[in-house]
Amino acid sequence: MIERIDTEVAIIGGGIVGGSAALFLRRLGVPVVLLEAALCGARASGVNYGGVRRQGRGLEQMPLARRAHELWGQLPELIGIDGEYVRSGHLKLACSDADLQALHAYREQTRGFGMNLQMLDQRTLARRFGWLGEQVVGGSLCPDDGHANPRLVSPAFGRAARALGADVREGTAVTEAIHDGDRFVLRAGELEVRARFLLNCAGAWAGRFAQGFGEAVPETSIHPLMMVTEPLPLFMDVSLGMQGGGIYARQVARGNCVIGGGRAVASGPDYARPGRDATGTLMANAQRLLPALRGAQVIRFWTGVEGNMPDHNPVLGPSATVPGLFHAFGLSGAGFQIGPAVGEALSELVVHGRSSIPIDAFGIGRYTGAAHGAVPRLGPVREQTLESP
Numbered sequence: 001m002i003e004r005i006d007t008e009v010a011i012i013g014g015g016i017v018g019g020s021a022a023l024f025l026r027r028l029g030v031p032v033v034l035l036e037a038a039l040c041g042a043r044a045s046g047v048n049y050g051g052v053r054r055q056g057r058g059l060e061q062m063p064l065a066r067r068a069h070e071l072w073g074q075l076p077e078l079i080g081i082d083g084e085y086v087r088s089g090h091l092k093l094a095c096s097d098a099d100l101q102a103l104h105a106y107r108e109q110t111r112g113f114g115m116n117l118q119m120l121d122q123r124t125l126a127r128r129f130g131w132l133g134e135q136v137v138g139g140s141l142c143p144d145d146g147h148a149n150p151r152l153v154s155p156a157f158g159r160a161a162r163a164l165g166a167d168v169r170e171g172t173a174v175t176e177a178i179h180d181g182d183r184f185v186l187r188a189g190e191l192e193v194r195a196r197f198l199l200n201c202a203g204a205w206a207g208r209f210a211q212g213f214g215e216a217v218p219e220t221s222i223h224p225l226m227m228v229t230e231p232l233p234l235f236m237d238v239s240l241g242m243q244g245g246g247i248y249a250r251q252v253a254r255g256n257c258v259i260g261g262g263r264a265v266a267s268g269p270d271y272a273r274p275g276r277d278a279t280g281t282l283m284a285n286a287q288r289l290l291p292a293l294r295g296a297q298v299i300r301f302w303t304g305v306e307g308n309m310p311d312h313n314p315v316l317g318p319s320a321t322v323p324g325l326f327h328a329f330g331l332s333g334a335g336f337q338i339g340p341a342v343g344e345a346l347s348e349l350v351v352h353g354r355s356s357i358p359i360d361a362f363g364i365g366r367y368t369g370a371a372h373g374a375v376p377r378l379g380p381v382r383e384q385t386l387e388s389p
């Protein structure tokens with residue numbers, strides 16, 4: 001028998017973006033149904049590296065990253081757990097003079113965003129981070145950036161939204177999403193959801209839903225390769241990255257080192273797996289950068305499927321074709337840190353018709369060539385409480 005639900009806002013995707021959008025909407029009393037094909041936070045936002053850094057983000061993303069930094073500081077109040085979030089500092093290394101110049105330039109460009117970047121020369125690096133092995137010529141430290149456990153944090157957003165009354169359906173893959181002229185209609189097996197607003201937060205699968213609404217975008221999938229070692233004596237007291245890409249690494253309180261770099265191998269449109277060549281390269285590079293890893297056992301390699309846009313900025317904002325549809329996808333490399341601010345921006349778009357954080361740079365029109373029309377606002381809603389049906 002078909003189960004029919006009428007709601008104000010339907011969300012496709014229960015990652016950190018969809019989950020936080022649901023949470024912020026529920027904090028405003030807005031009825032929400034969230035449909036997640038797998039488990040909340042089980043895809044890209046739950047299996048990423050766990051970097052919670054503003055350093056390195058493009059200028060367009062800085063306002064979102066700054067707001068997200070504030071929200072991360074309120075994590076236990078938001079989702080009920082600390083998610084192993086630590087403000088360890090994020091150290092970006094330069095291996096050449098050109099990379100060091102790029103770090104200096106970035107520091108100048110991002111002044112005013114509160115990152116307090118500290119440039120460190122080779123000698124200072126050696127003194128403060130004597131465990132670094134590779135020849136680095138300098139670095140930039142963002143003292144308040146850090147890392148967290150994505151497997152704990154990302155599912156907790158959907159859980160917190162559910163605790164506030166969101167109707168969160170896991171294992172519920174949306175097979176059809178249309179607008180019938182009056183409402184969005186989503187079908188998933190025996191479930192039919194009708195809603196005034198639709199948030200497309202489907203990660204690497206979001207481009208398919210956008211296309212269904214006449215907005216074809218060049219979203220591709222990226223499969224970052226990561227590994228974790230057995231617990232080792234604590235030595236790495238910052239999260240590491242490298243200018244221009246390469247290795248990134250952090251050590252958790254239990255001693256395990258989480259290290260990423262390179263790509264896994266796609267094994268179909270929806271899955272990927274670590275490949276032998278890339279795992280060998282990652283281990284070799286990691287040992288050069290971090291000699292303490294020599295002889296350490298790697299206990300797991302993994303990857304995920306991240307949605308990526310050609311300009312490495314997300315698509316975030318109103319649809320250009322269907323009023324009431326909002327997109328938030330293509331956040332590869334950024335979604336875990338900025339996700340909570342993206343979710344909050346989506347809730348503002350629905351309730352106020354505008355986001356308090358500038359998001360114009362992320363419009364879908366930069367790919368489709370279309371300008372969006374008037375953005376509808378939610379207006380008064382019947383308050384939904386945990387007790388109301």
Ligand SMILES: NCCCC(=O)O
Nearest residue numbers: 049051224241248333
């Ligand atoms: N997907 C790479 C993320 C690395 C970082 O956040 O530093």
